[in-house]
Amino acid sequence: MTLVCLIPDPERLTAVAERLSLWQSDPWVGHLHPGDLGWHSSVGAEQMAADLRVWERDGQPLAIGMVDGPAVLRMAVDPEAAEDREVAERIAVDLDQRATGREAVIEARGATALRKALRGAGWVEDEPWTPMTMELTTPLDLTRLDQARLRIVDAGPDTASDWAGVHWSSFRGTPFDDDSRSRFVDRWAQIINGPFADRAHSLIAYDADGSPVAVTTVWTAGPGRPGLVEPMGVHRERHGKGYGVAITLAGARTLQRHGASSVVVAAENSNPAALATYRAGAMIRTCGWRSAR
Known part of the structure; x- marks a missing residue:
């Protein structure tokens, strides 16, 4: 056919x-x-x-x-x-x-x-x-997560604004006014209530002062299959403290608990900061390619 x-x-x-x-x-x-x-x-x-x-x-x-x-x-x-x-x-x-x-x-x-x-x-x-991967079939080295001294919580409706604020700061960097916050939280709600919600695990990292400093969402593809990090971000005022590595490891731990064989992500070669963060979190590169016209 x-x-x-x-x-x-x-x-x-x-x-x-x-x-x-x-x-x-x-x-x-x-x-x-x-x-x-x-x-x-x-x-x-x-x-x-x-x-x-x-x-x-x-x-x-x-x-x-x-x-x-x-x-x-x-x-x-x-x-x-x-x-x-x-x-x-x-x-x-x-x-x-x-x-x-x-x-x-x-x-x-x-x-x-x-x-x-x-x-x-x-x-x-x-x-x-560059696709990158960390295998999850053996115990994770969580030293960098422990050293960061962060409180990791599962994001839900009551913490959606915190999650959205860190993501906005990380990826946009512009002022997060009330209108932007409302729109972004509404879109995030579409994700956590949508047809793929059972695959998602959203995390927020809080520092010792109780401020949200890093976020990620990780996605399962089922037991024994790779789980994806999409997205991961650190508040732009909290860079250089190891929080990106820590939240990535927290995401990997969550995927491991849900039976994933590995944690994976694809990062732009033009974004060395992201590549460095994932490598520091013990992710290794595989081969990558993208075609265009």
């Missing part, structure tokens, strides 16, 4: 995430993870579904893509189809048609045949990202 590209109904979001979970394994190649869907779900279920592309053959998904911004598609291909040239060429034609007349980025890490097909169609490599 012909490979077809579909936009799923919102009711299928959980099923799409389940399928994507089955494609996560060690060593992790850095492709789309159910946690990426979870973090993106702050837009609401309807828009979340509209941002997905599922390539199916005989009713079985072989590739899943998520629109992440106006010109970025983040993808995962079923590992059993990663070398399938016919599947790759069909997807590449779809992607080429959708990108006609404008610059676009396709993140296709791990999709060997698709990467080759994209190159053959004229796509070129863009700025690389």
Whole structure:
């Protein structure tokens, strides 16, 4: 049967995430993870579904893509189809048609045949990202977490404002006024109440003064599979104290308690601070690639 590209109904979001979970394994190649869907779900279920592309053959998904911004598609291909040239060429034609007349980025890490097909169609490599991993099958070294002397709590509705404030400071750095706080907390609520909420574990780190200083959300793909860090941030006024490493280790500990085989993340090579934080947390780099046109 012909490979077809579909936009799923919102009711299928959980099923799409389940399928994507089955494609996560060690060593992790850095492709789309159910946690990426979870973090993106702050837009609401309807828009979340509209941002997905599922390539199916005989009713079985072989590739899943998520629109992440106006010109970025983040993808995962079923590992059993990663070398399938016919599947790759069909997807590449779809992607080429959708990108006609404008610059676009396709993140296709791990999709060997698709990467080759994209190159053959004229796509070129863009700025690389580096997948990083920490295995969780042995006891974690939590020395850096203990040394930071932080109080780690699970974030919930009563602490959503604290979580949002640290994230805002880390990634935006602009004043967090009441309107911005309300909008961001509402979007965070979409995540923790959405179709992927059972995969999420959000953490806040408080210092000795009771101030929130670092946050993360980690996402499970099921027992025995890699769990994702997405996102991790430290308040911009608290950099240089080891809090990024500490909250990353706290996230790893949470994933280990929920049966994850490893904790993974993909970081931009152009962001040395993030790479250094993850390395200091005992994460090691694997190979990375990102294609663009």
